[in-house]
Amino acid sequence: DQQVKQxxxxxxxxxxxxxxxxxxxxxxxxxxxxWYKKYPAEGPTFLISISSIKDKNEDGRxxxxxxxxxxxxxxxxxxxxxxxxxVYFCAARGPDSGYSTLTFGKGTMxxxxx
Amino acid sequence: NAGVTQTPKFRxxxxxxxxxxxxxxxxxxxxxxxxxQDPGMxxxxxxxxxxAGITDKGEVPNGYNVSRSTTEDFPLRLExxxxxxxxxxxxxxxxxxxTDTQYFGPGTRLTVL
Numbered sequence: 001d002q003q004v005k006q007x008x009x010x011x012x013x014x015x016x017x018x019x020x021x022x023x024x025x026x027x028x029x030x031x032x033x034x035w036y037k038k039y040p041a042e043g044p045t046f047l048i049s050i051s052s053i054k055d056k057n058e059d060g061r062x063x064x065x066x067x068x069x070x071x072x073x074x075x076x077x078x079x080x081x082x083x084x085x086x087v088y089f090c091a092a093r094g095p096d097s098g099y100s101t102l103t104f105g106k107g108t109m110x111x112x113x114x
Numbered sequence: 115n116a117g118v119t120q121t122p123k124f125r126x127x128x129x130x131x132x133x134x135x136x137x138x139x140x141x142x143x144x145x146x147x148x149x150x151q152d153p154g155m156x157x158x159x160x161x162x163x164x165x166a167g168i169t170d171k172g173e174v175p176n177g178y179n180v181s182r183s184t185t186e187d188f189p190l191r192l193e194x195x196x197x198x199x200x201x202x203x204x205x206x207x208x209x210x211x212x213t214d215t216q217y218f219g220p221g222t223r224l225t226v227l
Contacts, residue, residue: 009154034214043118043204043218044157089156100145100164100211101172104156 003027004092006105013112019077021108023090026071030092031099035064035075038087038107047088048075080112116140118219120205126225127195135190135222137205145208146188147216148172148180150201157204163188164211195226 005024013019023033031052036044050057050064050073057064063076077084090105121136139146144165149157149172159172163182177199179191188207192199202223206216 004156006156041220043206043220045218046215049214097162097170098211101147101159101162102216104149104158106154106156 001026002105003030003094004090004103004105006088006090006108008108009106010109010111013080013110015082015112015114016079019075019080019084019110019112021075021077021088021090021110023073023075023105024071025073025092027092027094027103028071030094030103032093033064033066033073034091034093034102035062036089036091036104038089044089077110080110082112082114085110085112118205118207118217120203120219120222122222123220124223126227127192128227129195129197131195132191132193133195133224135192135203135205135224137188137190137219138186139188139205139207139217140186141207141209141217142185143207143209143217144185145211145216146182147206147208148178148188148190149204149206150174150199151204151221152201160190160203192224197226200224200226 034049035047038044066073087107089107091102118139147162148160161180163169205219208216
């Protein structure tokens with residue numbers, strides 16, 4: 001039973017446009033959400049996070065929105081750049097392990113074309 | 115500051131063989147994690163440790179063992195390799211429970227034939 005779902009395996013966007021990556025979760029006890037970015041043959045790297053007490057967090061070109069009632073979060077990248085092409089993982093922290101571990105979605109591959 | 119290092123980068127095992135995947139971090143992090151990533155899938159937690167001498171099972175621990183004798187090292191042991199263990203393995207570390215970031219190593223690509 002997937003607790004964190006990324007229903008779009010891939011997304012293609014033109015350079016300069018907005019990229020919107022979506023993530024849904026089922027566990028209402030999750031208190032912290034993170035986005036990781038992964039290039040081929042490398043480990044994931046942390047991108048941005050949001051606490052469950054907020055509905056928006058911004059860092060440069062990256063903004064994460066959280067809709068708790070819908071159990072949905074999204075990552076907006078504006079403007080998108082070719083170097084943003086990577087797999088993006090949504091992750092959530094929950095009580096199952098005393099909030100010590102993360103549950104990851106399957107990832108969305110973003111391709112930004114020039 | 116090397117961060118999280120993993121060895122080897124690649125390995126091919128025969129069914130029934132055993133091996134240890136090494137993971138070391140030099141950031142003095144208390145928390146360490148082992149994940150596996152299968153094609154088209156997310157990261158699944160195998161084992162984790164909240165400090166030296168303490169380990170706990172994650173979502174998919176069967177077929178694996180870990181130890182944490184020092185803060186720096188968190189090796190993952192496969193005793194009887196099976197084709198189902200073909201995957202990319204990532205080690206990660208985190209300073210404490212409430213800090214944002216897990217820092218990941220570059221991964222070990224393991225094939226069991």
